[in-house]
Amino acid sequence: MSSVLVLGAGMVGTCTALHLQQRGHQVLLVDKKGPGQETSFGNAGLIQREAVEPYAFPRQWSKLLQVALGRTVDVHYHGSALPGLARALFTYWRESAPERHAVASQHHARLIAHCLDEHQPLIEEAGAQDLVRCEGFRKVYRSPTVFAQAVKDAGRLERQFGVRFAALDAAALAQAEPALRCDLAGAVHWLDTWSVSDPGELVARYARLFEQRGGRLVHANAHTLQTHGSGWRVRADDLDGGGWLEAAQAVIALGPWSDALVRPMGYRLPLFVKRGYHQHYTGASLNLPMLDAEKGFLLLPTAQGTRLTTGAEFARMDVPATPVQLGRAEQAARQLVDLGPALATPPWLGSRPCTPDMLPVMGPAPRHRGLWFNFGHAHQGFTLGPVAGRLLAELISGQTPGLDPGPYRAERFL
Numbered sequence: 001m002s003s004v005l006v007l008g009a010g011m012v013g014t015c016t017a018l019h020l021q022q023r024g025h026q027v028l029l030v031d032k033k034g035p036g037q038e039t040s041f042g043n044a045g046l047i048q049r050e051a052v053e054p055y056a057f058p059r060q061w062s063k064l065l066q067v068a069l070g071r072t073v074d075v076h077y078h079g080s081a082l083p084g085l086a087r088a089l090f091t092y093w094r095e096s097a098p099e100r101h102a103v104a105s106q107h108h109a110r111l112i113a114h115c116l117d118e119h120q121p122l123i124e125e126a127g128a129q130d131l132v133r134c135e136g137f138r139k140v141y142r143s144p145t146v147f148a149q150a151v152k153d154a155g156r157l158e159r160q161f162g163v164r165f166a167a168l169d170a171a172a173l174a175q176a177e178p179a180l181r182c183d184l185a186g187a188v189h190w191l192d193t194w195s196v197s198d199p200g201e202l203v204a205r206y207a208r209l210f211e212q213r214g215g216r217l218v219h220a221n222a223h224t225l226q227t228h229g230s231g232w233r234v235r236a237d238d239l240d241g242g243g244w245l246e247a248a249q250a251v252i253a254l255g256p257w258s259d260a261l262v263r264p265m266g267y268r269l270p271l272f273v274k275r276g277y278h279q280h281y282t283g284a285s286l287n288l289p290m291l292d293a294e295k296g297f298l299l300l301p302t303a304q305g306t307r308l309t310t311g312a313e314f315a316r317m318d319v320p321a322t323p324v325q326l327g328r329a330e331q332a333a334r335q336l337v338d339l340g341p342a343l344a345t346p347p348w349l350g351s352r353p354c355t356p357d358m359l360p361v362m363g364p365a366p367r368h369r370g371l372w373f374n375f376g377h378a379h380q381g382f383t384l385g386p387v388a389g390r391l392l393a394e395l396i397s398g399q400t401p402g403l404d405p406g407p408y409r410a411e412r413f414l
């Protein structure tokens, strides 16, 4: 077994570190902040067993027109970002055609199928049961026609991928969620999905488990990464002694920051981000998380209040927050529940690390010995962290992986 630097202590990096450690590697988990303080902190907290099909780019012209006119809650864009995004978005649109999306879904579903089995032991060993509810979540529908179609689609997913659901008509939904203050057409209750009341804390507990088992967590800037002999090294921050940290292998698990590190190394991968916001409110005591499927926002009960998370903002990662969507989602949410006032904290902004074929990049870096990629998990990185961690650890350890890694290799873009 060898020594490994895992760069990035989000859900993906932390789980990779744990799986490597289990296989006897000496692991240094590196982050510029503490574990789980970025994208894995602010998400909607769902471990999405139902998310077998990745999010497709809208294909209907009517929807595209609404987006272009800035009339949607779920999608927002910065016009200034479009020239830089054009190529990736065109490929994303092309890959979202029904027959191609069906292929991507097969590869995505194969990963998603393991998410509960992989999180379960970590939740137990990390003593994090208090954070997790295993009662599913509800997608609610405003219009009877859209609801009827959603129930048909759910039935297809159940037959094809074995994901369980229950359809609730208007009366059953009103009974299940007495906090709802308007009549909705109904809901699809996805029964196998889990929800986490504090996503950042779950990653922090996984990282504590890694440390309890002898792993080392270090503050360092991943951009100091360089080759060193036949291996790799990064420079620790002064906080951690400032010296060089060396290892035989390195894994890049920097979520949306991965592109900034791999591009100068010669990897022009078509990575882009979908930004998203959250805000907490004092009201709306829901029994389960609720996604307004037609407007595209989610309400998650958390210890700090109800967390409202938004859909996708196509923008450059480094430009200031423009929480237009949050305002629209808040307005739509207030039609459903008494949200109460927002907490005084500014809206949180994060970036989903995306690829145009809707599949993550996992496997060896094609042109560098001992370097590995584990990023691009898009809308489901919190769900897939331990699945991705196992796959990478198996590959690095020379074990036969439980899943065919072929569809996720970086080579598909090079």
Ligand SMILES: Cc1cc2nc3c(=O)[nH]c(=O)nc-3n(C[C@H](O)[C@H](O)[C@H](O)COP(=O)(O)OP(=O)(O)OC[C@H]3O[C@@H](n4cnc5c(N)ncnc54)[C@H](O)[C@@H]3O)c2cc1C
Binding pocket: 007, 008, 009, 010, 011, 012, 013, 030, 031, 032, 033, 034, 035, 036, 037, 038, 039, 040, 041, 042, 043, 044, 045, 046, 047, 048, 220, 221, 222, 223, 253, 254, 255, 256, 257, 274, 275, 276, 277, 278, 309, 310, 350, 351, 352, 353, 375, 376, 377, 378, 379, 380, 381, 382, 383, 384
């Ligand atoms: C609004 C929203 C809602 C979402 N809801 C869900 C959901 O319900 N379920 C789900 O499965 N997914 C959800 N996602 C997606 C999910 O949050 C991400 O896919 C996932 O968190 C990515 O994890 P990661 O470990 O790859 O990245 P991150 O969690 O971002 O981790 C990357 C780490 O790299 C570190 N880092 C960055 N640069 C450097 C550097 N130079 N040096 C050292 N360290 C560095 C960061 O500090 C960070 O800790 C949502 C995302 C958003 C934005």
